[in-house]
Amino acid sequence: MPSEETMHWPRLLSQRRFPDQQLSAASAAPVRGAFVQDYDRVVFSSAFRRLQRKTQVMPLPETDFVHTRLTHSLETAVVGRSLGRLAARHLLENDAELAQLLPNLDQDCGDIVAAACLAHDIGNPPFGHSGEDAISSYFLSAAAAPYLEKLSAAEVADLQHFEGNAAGFRILTHTYAAHSTGTAGLGLTYATLGAFTKYPKPSLVADTAKKGGASEKKYGHFQTESARFQHVAAELGLLPKDAAAGFYHRHPLAFLVEAADDLCYRIIDFEDGLKLGLITPETGLPLLKKMLNDPADRIGSVQWHDWREELGYVRARLIGKLVTELAELFSHHAPAILRGEYDQPLIKELSCWTDLQEVQRLSINQLYRSRPVLEIEAAGFEVLGGLLDAFLCAVFDASQGHRSRKLLLLLPEQFRAEGQQASVSPYEKILLLTDFVAGMTDQNALSLYKTIKGIELPKGF
Numbered sequence: 001m002p003s004e005e006t007m008h009w010p011r012l013l014s015q016r017r018f019p020d021q022q023l024s025a026a027s028a029a030p031v032r033g034a035f036v037q038d039y040d041r042v043v044f045s046s047a048f049r050r051l052q053r054k055t056q057v058m059p060l061p062e063t064d065f066v067h068t069r070l071t072h073s074l075e076t077a078v079v080g081r082s083l084g085r086l087a088a089r090h091l092l093e094n095d096a097e098l099a100q101l102l103p104n105l106d107q108d109c110g111d112i113v114a115a116a117c118l119a120h121d122i123g124n125p126p127f128g129h130s131g132e133d134a135i136s137s138y139f140l141s142a143a144a145a146p147y148l149e150k151l152s153a154a155e156v157a158d159l160q161h162f163e164g165n166a167a168g169f170r171i172l173t174h175t176y177a178a179h180s181t182g183t184a185g186l187g188l189t190y191a192t193l194g195a196f197t198k199y200p201k202p203s204l205v206a207d208t209a210k211k212g213g214a215s216e217k218k219y220g221h222f223q224t225e226s227a228r229f230q231h232v233a234a235e236l237g238l239l240p241k242d243a244a245a246g247f248y249h250r251h252p253l254a255f256l257v258e259a260a261d262d263l264c265y266r267i268i269d270f271e272d273g274l275k276l277g278l279i280t281p282e283t284g285l286p287l288l289k290k291m292l293n294d295p296a297d298r299i300g301s302v303q304w305h306d307w308r309e310e311l312g313y314v315r316a317r318l319i320g321k322l323v324t325e326l327a328e329l330f331s332h333h334a335p336a337i338l339r340g341e342y343d344q345p346l347i348k349e350l351s352c353w354t355d356l357q358e359v360q361r362l363s364i365n366q367l368y369r370s371r372p373v374l375e376i377e378a379a380g381f382e383v384l385g386g387l388l389d390a391f392l393c394a395v396f397d398a399s400q401g402h403r404s405r406k407l408l409l410l411l412p413e414q415f416r417a418e419g420q421q422a423s424v425s426p427y428e429k430i431l432l433l434t435d436f437v438a439g440m441t442d443q444n445a446l447s448l449y450k451t452i453k454g455i456e457l458p459k460g461f
């Protein structure tokens, strides 16, 4: 008899669709499984498409080999799929009962992790790594203070520690009223939403409830989505840390989503740094080869025309090797993960962890602190803060002066409070604006900022 204090795979793999759709009683065999449909739904979403014009690290590439958030998300999804399949295959090999109960566990886990990885950055604002800090800084500034006066402490915390992960959960679970079905939206499965949620907690939880693991580093939903997250957690049978506070242990597959992201950004940002000439091949290539640790007779067996060709080959094989190791680590820790007793990033246990830290150190010093990266990040503070300030001033302008009315007309209808069905609280009005600003691409945000500040008027003026 399984213990109550553990999560169970059949429930964790729920194919029901958020918020309340039942499994469809299809008359013919479906062409795509439920989790492949999740992947496809994310691909066709406009929030995903906009990732192609959002900076990952390097400002929008003049050169075409540098990653945007979209290429990073695609690569993470591919790595996540292999990781999910391989990890679950180990579980099946080691547990005959599970293999009988869920013979397609490997396929399903691969598909779920791929879909969740594809969506993992969908809520990230423009202007790279510090876009979230730029939004938080604005809400910490004196300019924002009047708008926060009527908000609860938890609502203020959401804004002053703005989280792309929570914005992502908001996008993925957003619903529209629909006459025939009650609601419409992306309608992802609960399993994919669970795997997506690396931080299953709100922004504020009591210190006494915290245990200090990786899943508590950030938060995963805003106050507006609290009931939605509780609903997801209940459906999946996530173990609570403090259910009343909406604070849970992770869905096990979130560890694989995190590992795929960690692996991809560490190795691929480093590769970008090499290709951009910010990290020398004399430093970078030997470090990657050391991690690959090929036998002596394999090294040097291919004749490369250029170090870049060798770099691509070494990176590809290194990712393959680390995926294999991570899958074994996951299956080893799976029982503890299911009991909520393991809470650290899997990559920290890789045999080459020390070298991966060196890779990260070089990326921080030579790529993340390079001039173009610092410039785009500084611009992000100016542009995102400036847009939020101008539009918030218009939204909360009680007298609705000329300037405010014009600015409000520039706001797309779905982000206007008066366009919503229910009455909208001050907190929700602010979040609607952050949806607008965080959802923009780097270029859209920059050109709107320049236009409303009168710095540069639209073409044809």
Ligand SMILES: Nc1nc2c(ncn2[C@H]2C[C@H](O)[C@@H](COP(=O)(O)OP(=O)(O)OP(=O)(O)O)O2)c(=O)[nH]1
Pocket: 056, 057, 128, 129, 130, 164, 165, 198, 218, 261, 262, 265, 269, 364, 368, 369, 373
């Ligand atoms: N420009 C810049 N980029 C950084 C820095 N540290 C990390 N990055 C890059 C690495 C990745 O491409 C991307 C994501 O890093 P994050 O620290 O947000 O990822 P993390 O996995 O910790 O958080 P997450 O769970 O994805 O929200 O930003 C930094 O100090 N400056």
